Amino acid sequence: MATRKRPVQKIIKIDNRFNDDPIFEPIDSLPEINSNIFWLIAAQVKDQGGNRITLSPDQIKREVGYNSHISNKQIAKNVDDTFSRLLTIQLSKEEKDQKTGHINKIRENIFKRSVVDTDTLETSVEVSDSFLYLFNHLEHWTRFSITQYVRLHSNYSRKLFRLLKQWRTVGRKEYKIDDFRKRLQIPKSYRPTDIDRRVLSLCMEELCANFQNFKITKNYRKGVRGRKLDSYIFTWVPEKNNQQDVYYDSSIEDTNSVYYIKSNPYMTEEEKFRALDRFYGFTLGTSAEEYKEGHLHSYFLPNKLHKRTRRTVFHRSDLKSLTQYKHAQFAQLLAVYREVNKKGFLTPEDQEDMQLLQMGYEKSAMDRERDQISEKERLKNLENRALDLQKRREDEQFSLDFTNAGKDLNDSLSLFDVDNL
Numbered sequence: 001m002a003t004r005k006r007p008v009q010k011i012i013k014i015d016n017r018f019n020d021d022p023i024f025e026p027i028d029s030l031p032e033i034n035s036n037i038f039w040l041i042a043a044q045v046k047d048q049g050g051n052r053i054t055l056s057p058d059q060i061k062r063e064v065g066y067n068s069h070i071s072n073k074q075i076a077k078n079v080d081d082t083f084s085r086l087l088t089i090q091l092s093k094e095e096k097d098q099k100t101g102h103i104n105k106i107r108e109n110i111f112k113r114s115v116v117d118t119d120t121l122e123t124s125v126e127v128s129d130s131f132l133y134l135f136n137h138l139e140h141w142t143r144f145s146i147t148q149y150v151r152l153h154s155n156y157s158r159k160l161f162r163l164l165k166q167w168r169t170v171g172r173k174e175y176k177i178d179d180f181r182k183r184l185q186i187p188k189s190y191r192p193t194d195i196d197r198r199v200l201s202l203c204m205e206e207l208c209a210n211f212q213n214f215k216i217t218k219n220y221r222k223g224v225r226g227r228k229l230d231s232y233i234f235t236w237v238p239e240k241n242n243q244q245d246v247y248y249d250s251s252i253e254d255t256n257s258v259y260y261i262k263s264n265p266y267m268t269e270e271e272k273f274r275a276l277d278r279f280y281g282f283t284l285g286t287s288a289e290e291y292k293e294g295h296l297h298s299y300f301l302p303n304k305l306h307k308r309t310r311r312t313v314f315h316r317s318d319l320k321s322l323t324q325y326k327h328a329q330f331a332q333l334l335a336v337y338r339e340v341n342k343k344g345f346l347t348p349e350d351q352e353d354m355q356l357l358q359m360g361y362e363k364s365a366m367d368r369e370r371d372q373i374s375e376k377e378r379l380k381n382l383e384n385r386a387l388d389l390q391k392r393r394e395d396e397q398f399s400l401d402f403t404n405a406g407k408d409l410n411d412s413l414s415l416f417d418v419d420n421l
Helices: 022-029 032-044 057-063 072-086 129-134 155-165 177-183 192-207 250-262 269-280 286-293 327-342 348-394
Strands: 011-015 052-055 090-096 103-109 111-116 123-127 141-145 172-176 215-220 229-235
Touching: 011 032, 011 129, 022 032, 022 155, 032 052, 032 057, 032 072, 032 123, 052 057, 057 072, 072 111, 072 123, 090 129, 103 111, 103 129, 123 129, 141 155, 155 192, 172 177, 177 229, 192 215, 192 269, 250 269, 250 327, 269 286, 327 348
Parallel strands: none
Antiparallel strands: 011 141, 052 123, 090 103, 111 123, 172 229, 215 229
16 A cells, blocks of 8 residues: 655545534544544545555644643654544444355444554554545535644534534534534533533634634524523634635734634623633633733734744744745735724734735735746747747748657757756
């Protein structure tokens, strides 16, 4: 079986049947680190058929939120533990043997082979044939970012995040109360008030960073005496079909997420502070205390993460240098800065950063236009040369003699100006 080595993929894309089949419910109950490892692997096997996929321990550490002090041996141990836990996910079926006519009972795990090299500590995995449909040739699928997923720490938030991402371009999903309990595996002992406190409040505070204007509404039955809860309705600003799930740059992604949290009209100030703490991994109460102290350097970056020594010309320490952003990335950052500026929330340092972003955007536009003109000229020259060659051939000004082709490579290529192609 071929081994495929390629850059780490950050987008998970799975068949929607994963969301509905009870066989996969154990995955939602995995410990956080095991869950992160599984979904990182799921991102790598997308559209890879039965090829063996290999990941290094450094790649795993970088993508699943490991502490930098964790050893590679510990990572390998956690990976092996993850595969061990996944053995409980089995497909059970019966097939008739064509030769004997006997009925065979077959059990197949989601991964038919997993290898952890004890020397290199690399991880290799192959998807079983019966589960290839989850990751290949998808017609109806759910897509989300591994970088967003690993920042969620509640199992309820993680499961709901994945379920709602199936409807990301719709912007609305309603779950009947019993279906909601079943899908999120909420204990039967939980009353609606317990669900509010232990499930919905956590989901609101964690998911508002990933869905713009995220809102949870309770729907009550009509025509029934008293208030009988019927369903939960989740709404958000629909995503565009081509909207990115990850921007391959944490500063852009974090800028969007902080804006989604702070601009959410359906959250109290206390909820927003708690959401910021959860997003950054702070102790609850940190953001509220920082706000009380005042003198915030940036709308987008808490003072706790603001470095006094600048790495670049920007005040925000998490922004890269002007030369490291592409034209589209400048546009993404500027769009959020301008929205916040309209509401009067940018700090003086933010406003200076916005001016720098504007300068970078304009220069990148000029560079892009220059490159486009240069490319058009190059293509036009090629076209003119091709037309000239065709005209000369039609006028029979020359003929091509291939009788000695291959004997002298330089002569064979002498008709073509390779340097200018």
